[in-house]
Amino acid sequence: MSLRSKIVLILVTVVVAYAALDNGLLRAFAGHAFGRWEREDAAQDLARVQRRIDAELQDLLGKARLYAGMEAMSRFVGGAAPAFADEDLGPEAMERAGVDLFYVCDERGTVLWGNVLDPSTRESVRLREFPREALSLNHEALLFRAQAGHVAGVMMTHLHPLLLATVPVRGPEGALLSAEVSGFERPAHGAIVLGRFLGPELKQRIVDGELALVSDKTHAAPRRIELLDPGAPDLPAELLRTEAGQVYRAGEDGLLHAYDRLSSLRTGEKLVLHVALERTIEAHKRMSVNYALLSTLIGGLLILLVLVRLLQRIVVAPLTTLTAKATEIGRRDDTSIRVGMPRTDEIGQLAGEFDRMLEKLAKSRAQVIETARLAGMSEIATGVLHNVGNVLNSVNVAANLATKKTEDLSLCDLEMLVGVLQSHERDLSAFVGQDPRGKHLVPFLSELAGALGTQRKSIQDELRALNQGIEHIAELVRAQQSFAGTKGVFENSVLAEEFEGALSICRQGLMTCGEIEIVREFAELPPVRVDKHKLMEILVNLIQNAGQALAERGGSERRLTLRLARAGERTARLEVRDNGAGIPAENLTRIFNHGFTTKKNGHGFGLHVSANAATEMGAKLHAASDGPGRGAAFFLDIPMQVTSVEEPALAAA
Template sequence: MKLGTRLAVVLVAVVACYALADHALQRWLLVPTFRELERREGARAVERVEQALEHELAELARLCAAVATRDAANWPAAAELDAAGVQLFFACAGDGRVEASRVVDADSGAPAPLREFPSRALSTSHWVYSPLRPGAPVHGLWETERGTLLVAACSVGQDASARRFVLGRFLDDHVVGRLGATTRSKVAFWPLDAQRMPAADRALVDRVTATNDGVSRVTEQGVLRSYGTLDDARGQPAYLCAVDLPRTISAHGETTARYALVSTLAAGLLLVLALMFSLRRIVVGPLARLTAHAVEIGASDDLSRRLVVERTDEIGTLSREFDAMVGKLARSREQVVETARAAGMSEIATGILHNVGNVLNSVNVSHELASAQLRESKLALLERLVGLVEAHRSDLARWIEHDP
């Protein structure tokens, strides 16, 4: 693998690892904050629904107080009650005797009697009489056999014996839709013990009633459902309120995480391209030329070639040192050739001298052998004889004849 390719692989791997690690941290740290923010928004939505419901009850209480100021001849008729969205109207004497009453169905407008509100008389211990605070106005939610009822009760004065007026409005789909429009969410209410409550919601009742913190879950439809409890008219937790919100906040978090990943990858890719372009021009290209120059020298065996690089950085220093090394190598090669030539001549002379020495050695041995033979021969006697002959040259015949 070439150096440029290896650098590209390393840079891409580093950028990819950084992008994945950054994305994992964002998924681990950032996205949960969006989910927590979404959960808090759901809790605030439940609070807004409770406030809107309290506003409905307060409006009903104001209407009840206005009716309480009228005399019997001006009590609201059916048309006025229908226009105000009031399905229950009771006017009771101080002893609980019903002086006037009207209970109708919210949808059809047909009479709809309720066990909790008999048409003859109400017990003075009934919660609408506010037994703990006789004569005080009360309002709240109350569960009946025909559904949840928003009820407001008040008297003309604070006297317990004063006439008591009760107004009620069923918490039907129209009212629930109005509450949802006010809070820009989908709202649902169930009594805590209602069997018609969905199983997934009923499973969270104990958890919702056991904590003051918001409880929420993601439904099968992918929306966030937040829960809260509502008290009835006696101040006891009696209803489960569920508010459905689109998961726009967590979707923004997911979008933010994806955008961060894409932007990180894009920035990393640009960084890799910039680094690769710079490295190719500054490092990889000059190194490739230096490598090609070295390969050419090795292939041609021409040590006279030079790579001239006009640079002052490490690459330029390396090129100049390489040229200097090649020059030194050329000079060393010349010296080696001269030394080899001299060594060859010396070897030839040594061979000649060796051969001459062998000849001289043979001559010397022959001389020694000849000298030894001469010493062992009768040459000395012959020399004496020659001397005697030379001494008696003049009378050699007589000497030979008479000499013993």
């Protein structure tokens, strides 16, 4: 990231942090004030809804008093005008009165006429709380509180909450209510019971009444009005813990839910009035806070632009010039370039010190180049010695096996046979033809010859492996001796044969690692131009490392897979895979570093030298592993047509 980008990022971070802090404080303080305003507004909504409910109850009381004051109604209740019900009572009368429940009862609670209409369908329905036959004298609709003269309130039914009004009917004697009993009075002659369900239509009428009262744009009419039982689910816990007071809760639906308690006609029961309100005040709060945030960001952006412009002229531009000079020096490798910045501030001092540093660098560069050359020679020599050591291990094993197999030759049997023949040299024909032991002489000689032939072949194989190892050592030494003059010779090579040659060199070393299954998966590929010496060096290192990893793993089913395939249209891939100790993920990028090793007696040269050798011949060496204990794989990707810039010079020589 450039310096300018860092400065801009820091300034932007400061501005954003300030805006966030300012916005957070504003939200905290404004949230408290707006929240109080919202609750006060919700309390007014609750009060308005309650007033609308009271107005509906007063309307019901007025209609009930009209019916109760009718002389015909008094005679009907007294049994003197039975035709009154057919002529003046019915669904049409209920529709005119705008009621959903109409009951006419006598002084015993017997229902002389009654009907309940569903508020949605306007069909007659039965209401469990209002039997059609008779109402109990203790029914809520017939219990008049002393001195009240009527019953008015809300009660819950199985259909909807019901607004109820009851007025006594005047009797012939003029009495309305009987004597007080336990704080309540009962109708002396009869009663008119009117009810209106708090259904969708009535709720909408209440909402419309609210809209008519609202002129403030920050206020909206209720979205939902409900009367709930105290045991209804999802009521606020604080509402259940208190006996009075209003409760407000912001819902996940984006509405403010206000709750209050209403007295029910049922003694001791409190209903819950729930009003869901649009959060217009909260929306205004968010708008105000967002406007403040926007203004803060715009102001911060203007300050940011001014600061960036000043920093660009005073700091960034001079540093950019200095960086460009340094980049040019690195690209052209020219220590004669100078910055030459005529400034007296800190940046000018930095430019002057940079120029003086270049002068010192030019003087010491020759020494550095010589030191680097000697270090490179030392590293190459170390790698060659490491590879010679690897081959010497195989040579040593082959020599030991050849010596042991020479000692195990069947010479004792041959010497014993010579002794027998010497003891019978005078009667050899008779011994061979007549003596039972002599008859076994020819078969014995045949078996002895076969055993000696087998042992000779085994010794010859070991000697050939020994000779190949010595030749490889000689090639390594010659390569080291000729390092200053030539890099190597590229030849057409059959990669499968190179694999087999490397395996042959390492075979004896692999035998010391225990029983290992060697799997060959060689695809048919055309000859590829490679540096055979470097390729052999890489493959020997990879195979020996795989054998050591398998030895560390232990157990059975140790497998070494040598695979030859295409990795692309013009790329050959040589793969050495084992199911040994594996490589941790954090080491996959470090195993090719010089000196890195996880072996107790390792030096960290083999893979480093192999990676360098692969690069020198235009190939790529990389590794993969699923983790410790899950094996590893090394891939050598070689271009199918590898050319070397040294080849024309070699050919000319």
